[in-house]
Amino acid sequence: xxxxxxxxxxxxxxxxxxxxxxxxxxxxxxxxxxxxxxxxxxxxxxxxxxxxxxxxxxxxxxxxxxxxxxxxxxxxxxxxxxxxxxxxxxxxxxxxxxxxxxxxxxxxxxxxxxxxxxxxxxxxxxxxxxxxxxxxxxxxxxxxxxxxxxxxxxxxxxxxxxxxxxxxxxxxxxxxxxxxxxxxxxxxxxxxxxxxxxxxxxxxxxxxxxxxxxxxxxxxxxxxxxxxxxxxxxxxxxxxxxxxxxxxx
Amino acid sequence: xxxxxxxxxxxxxxxxxxxxxxxxxxxxxxxxxxxxxxxxxxxxxxxxxxxxxxxxxxxxxxxxxxxxxxxxxxxxxxxxxxxxxxxxxxxxxxxxxxxxxxxxxxxxxxxxxxxxxxxxxxxxxxxxxxxxxxxxxxxxxxxxxxxxxxxxxxxxxxxxxxxxxxxxxxxxxxxxxxxxxxxxxxxxxxxxxxxxxxxxxxxxxxxxxxxxxxxxxxxxxxxx
Numbered sequence: 001x002x003x004x005x006x007x008x009x010x011x012x013x014x015x016x017x018x019x020x021x022x023x024x025x026x027x028x029x030x031x032x033x034x035x036x037x038x039x040x041x042x043x044x045x046x047x048x049x050x051x052x053x054x055x056x057x058x059x060x061x062x063x064x065x066x067x068x069x070x071x072x073x074x075x076x077x078x079x080x081x082x083x084x085x086x087x088x089x090x091x092x093x094x095x096x097x098x099x100x101x102x103x104x105x106x107x108x109x110x111x112x113x114x115x116x117x118x119x120x121x122x123x124x125x126x127x128x129x130x131x132x133x134x135x136x137x138x139x140x141x142x143x144x145x146x147x148x149x150x151x152x153x154x155x156x157x158x159x160x161x162x163x164x165x166x167x168x169x170x171x172x173x174x175x176x177x178x179x180x181x182x183x184x185x186x187x188x189x190x191x192x193x194x195x196x197x198x199x200x201x202x203x204x205x206x207x208x209x210x211x212x213x214x215x216x217x218x219x220x221x222x223x224x225x226x227x228x229x230x231x232x233x234x235x236x237x238x239x240x241x242x243x244x245x246x247x248x249x
Numbered sequence: 250x251x252x253x254x255x256x257x258x259x260x261x262x263x264x265x266x267x268x269x270x271x272x273x274x275x276x277x278x279x280x281x282x283x284x285x286x287x288x289x290x291x292x293x294x295x296x297x298x299x300x301x302x303x304x305x306x307x308x309x310x311x312x313x314x315x316x317x318x319x320x321x322x323x324x325x326x327x328x329x330x331x332x333x334x335x336x337x338x339x340x341x342x343x344x345x346x347x348x349x350x351x352x353x354x355x356x357x358x359x360x361x362x363x364x365x366x367x368x369x370x371x372x373x374x375x376x377x378x379x380x381x382x383x384x385x386x387x388x389x390x391x392x393x394x395x396x397x398x399x400x401x402x403x404x405x406x407x408x409x410x411x412x413x414x415x416x417x418x419x420x421x422x423x424x425x426x427x428x429x430x431x432x433x434x435x436x437x438x439x440x441x442x443x444x445x446x447x448x449x450x451x452x453x454x455x456x457x458x459x460x461x462x463x464x465x466x467x468x469x470x471x472x473x
Contacts, residue, residue, distance in 0.1 A: 051380055081382035091377035094472045095396050105381040107391065136471040149377075156382070 002027040002050060002160065002192070007059035009045050009216075019045040020056070021216040027209075029159075032186050032193040034207030034224065036200065036239065042216040043196045047162050050194065051083045052076060064159070081105065084153030084191070088165035090145040092137040098124065098148050099133035105155040123151035127181060143174035150181060154189075161185070163195045167202055179206045200239060204228060212236045260443060263430065268450055271426035274344050274416045278351035279409045285356040289315065290363025291389055301375070301385050311360075318357030323415050326350050327422055347416060347424030355412050362408060366400035367393045399470035406462025410455050417451070427451055 002025075009020040019042045027033045035043045048054040049061065052071065061069050068079055092101050102120035111119075124130050127147040137145055146166060153161055163182065167175040183206050186193050197203055203210050204224060211221035212235060219233040231237045293311050296304040321329075327350045331341045334349040370393055378392045394401070417428025427447045435444025 053376060053379060077382040077384060080380055083380070085377070085380035087373060087377065089373055091371070091373040093374060093377075093392070093396060095398060095470070097471075104378075104391070108381060108383050108387055138472050152377075152381070162380075 001029055001062070001064060002194070003060075003062040004046075004049075005060040005062070007046075007049060007056050007061060009042075009049060009054060010057045018216050020049070023059070023213075023216070023218055025211055025218060025221065027192060027194060029192055030186070030190055031209055032183070032195060032207045034195045034197060034203035034210035035213055036197055036203050036210055037213035037235075038239075039198060041213045043198075043213050044164060045216075046213065047164055047194055047196050050160070050162060051080050051085060081109065081156045082158050082160065084156065084158035084161040086146065086149045086153050086161070086163050086166045088168045090137070090142070090149045090169075092145055092148055092152075094137055096136075097133065098129065098135050098137070098140070101137065101148055102151045102155055104152060109156075119155065120151070123154055124148075126154070126185075127151045141174075142170050143178060146170065146174075146178055147181065150178075150185070154185065154191075157189075158191060160192045160194065163193060165196055165198070168197070168199070175202065176205070182206060200228075212239065256442065256446075260446075264427075264443075264446060264450065267425070267427045267430045267447065268454070270344055270424075271413065271416055271428070271451075272454070274347050274351065274419070274424065274426055275409055275412045277344075278348045278355060278412050278416070279405065281348070281352040282355035282359045282408060282412070283405070285352065286359025287363050287394075289356065289360030290367060291393065293360065293364045294367045294393070295385070295389070301388065315357040315360050318353070319361070321354075323350070323354050324418055324421070326354050327419060331422075342423050343425055346422070347419035347426075351412055351415055351419065354415060355408060358411065359404075359408055362404035363401065366397040366404055369400055370396045399466045399472075402466040402469065403462060406459055406466075409458055409462070413451070413455060413458070 004023055004025040007020055007023045008018070011017040011019055023046060035046060037043045045054055049056050052068065056069055059069070060067055063079065071079055093104065096104065099117065099120050102123055103116040106116040106119060121130065121133065124133055127150050129144060129147050129151070132140065132144065137148065140148065167178050170178060179202065182193060185191050195203070195207055207224045209222065210224050210227055211218050212227070212233065213219065214235045220227060220231065220236050227236060228240070231240055289311060293308060293315070294300055295302045296308040296311070298305065330350045330353060334341045334346055337349050338345040340346050374392055374396060375388060378388050383391065416424070416426055417431070420426055420428030420430070420432050423429065427450055431444045431447040434440040435447065
């Protein structure tokens with residue numbers, strides 16, 4: 001379970017930027033939780049706070065009951081190992097083969113080589129790329145690269161997976177197949193997913209709950225069906241309206 | 250034909266020794282320049298304001314050292330360092346005497362080259378590694394250095410060729426090598442033929458090294 005209490009994140013540079021303002025959110029085990037909003041709304045910052053790539057300025061963040069906001073050193077590395085993450089641009093290591101991209105997280109914990117390779121092959125099987133282990137990322141399509149990234153994110157057997165606009169760089173068909181894979185992983189391995197997206201259709205396809213974020217604030221949250229059927233906030237209505245337009249066009 | 254044979258029998262071993270000395274001098278100093286330069290480059294990247302361990306003071310001081318090191322002309326460094334060279338290797342002459350100033354001249358240069366290679370590594374990869382639970386040292390060795398390897402290899406051939414030129418200058422203080430031969434025979438004794446051959450050897454060697462560097466860099470780069 002991920003429990004976020006009154007979380008704020010402020011960036012202080014030349015100007016002060018409030019990326020998150022008093023965000024509270026509960027994500028239950030097994031959820032596929034969508035965080036939707038326009039670009040710059042703060043959704044990326046929010047998800048990056050969950051594995052502490054960004055450190056919150058104020059508030060509490062409980063992951064499986066432990067307040068992690070102030071974790072440092074080894075416990076922080078261990079927390080990150082229990083949370084997988086995938087990215088919009090896949091972020092695969094270009095100089096490593098597919099197999100060695102997937103073994104990377106296991107190398108970090110000094111697993112022995114045989115175990116690493118066996119586990120990586122298992123994961124490549126799950127994402128449907130068993131025949132690509134000797135390829136390099138540059139030789140793969142976008143969808144295949146994201147599958148490798150998913151296998152890498154699963155290597156540490158995480159209980160939570162963060163997906164930061166994971167399908168935004170992919171075409172519609174590939175998006176559908178990646179979403180299906182994520183859903184399977186959620187159901188088969190019970191991995192809780194936090195899905196960041198600006199696309200309502202992505203949220204609609206896989207999320208059981210969503211939160212709408214605008215200017216660093218959660219403006220609405222609830223079950224996906226409810227929010228889509230009875231949007232409360234003007235922002236959500238606007239998002240829904242513009243999405244229908246884009247589908248119609 | 251006879252003239253060439255005569256020339257070779259008279260000067261062949263001298264020139265072969267020159268080529269050998271130059272390559273040893275350049276190779277050894279490139280190696281030690283990297284031993285010092287890689288940590289410098291890594292530290293500059295890590296301590297930069299956007300780095301993994303931002304540390305303004307260290308970053309500024311390292312920047313100064315690198316810039317000062319790179320702004321002293323090599324010929325001056327060569328002479329100014331003589332006492333230091335004697336202290337380190339016991340002599341300021343010959344190949345060992347040349348290696349010390351070559352390393353001192355090249356290390357800051359290498360530091361900059363390494364810094365630039367590491368800066369090319371996509372910041373998304375650093376995030377991916379962090380989210381996998383990588384420590385800073387794991388990110389340095391498994392991401393920064395690993396992912397920039399082709400670029401580092403290209404940098405190494407540039408460094409080697411730069412030092413090759415510097416090594417010839419070290420000939421002026423009796424370091425041996427092709428530069429030394431060109432100066433003693435060509436300049437001091439007016440034996441133009443030897444100087445021409447020494448120059449041609451330099452050109453050929455540089456071409457070979459550049460080609461090897463390019464081939465290796467291309468071979469290990471998996472991006473295409």
